Amino acid sequence: xxxxxxxxxxxxxxxxxxxxxxxxxxxxxxxxxxxxxxxxxxxxxxxxxxxxxxxxxxxxxxxxxxxxxxxxxxxxxxxxxxxxxxxxxxxxxxxxxxxxxxxxxxxxxxxxxxxxxxxxxxxxxxxx
Numbered sequence: 001x002x003x004x005x006x007x008x009x010x011x012x013x014x015x016x017x018x019x020x021x022x023x024x025x026x027x028x029x030x031x032x033x034x035x036x037x038x039x040x041x042x043x044x045x046x047x048x049x050x051x052x053x054x055x056x057x058x059x060x061x062x063x064x065x066x067x068x069x070x071x072x073x074x075x076x077x078x079x080x081x082x083x084x085x086x087x088x089x090x091x092x093x094x095x096x097x098x099x100x101x102x103x104x105x106x107x108x109x110x111x112x113x114x115x116x117x118x119x120x121x122x123x124x125x126x127x128x
Contacts, residue, residue, distance in 0.1 A: 023081040023108045029073045030089045030100075032063050037093035039063040041072045045087040049102060054087075063091070082109045 028043045040062055044054035057074045064070075079085065085107065089100045 023110055024077070024079050026076045026079060026085070026105060026107065027073055028057060028076060028087060028089070029071065031069045032072050032089075032091050033067065033069050034063045034065055034091075034093060035095070036065055036067060037095060038065050039091050039093040041074075041089065041091045043074055043076070043087050043089050044099075045076055045085055047083060047085060049086045049104070051086060051088065051102060079107050081107050083107050 028045075030041065030043075032039060032041055041059045043057040044051050045057055046052075046054040055076075057076050059072050059074050063072060076085075076087075083106065084104055086102050086104045088102045091098050
């Protein structure tokens with residue numbers, strides 16, 4: 001898998017964590033703070049940087065009401081190898097919709113040899 005490390009924050013409500021891309025798919029990950037209301041989350045994906053006619057990649061479950069940050073992931077499948085895709089995350093509740101910035105990632109080429117695992121150490125949390 002090819003790992004693209006990009007992080008985008010929007011008013012501390014949405015955060016795109018990382019994208020794991022293969023030849024024909026990708027897993028899109030985000031952190032969402034629902035700000036006290038049930039929230040639906042989706043990713044908008046396409047090959048046009050303006051995302052004029054995006055494919056919607058919806059999360060299967062609603063993010064429940066609360067004020068804790070929740071991790072959200074959705075698979076994007078049937079992608080074309082060696083293609084640059086653009087996407088953004090979008091979260092909606094009864095108070096409105098918040099969207100992240102448009103980012104990009106590339107799928108791997110056919111015949112690419114895989115290698116050792118890719119890891120990333122993250123910051124410690126819940127420090128007492």
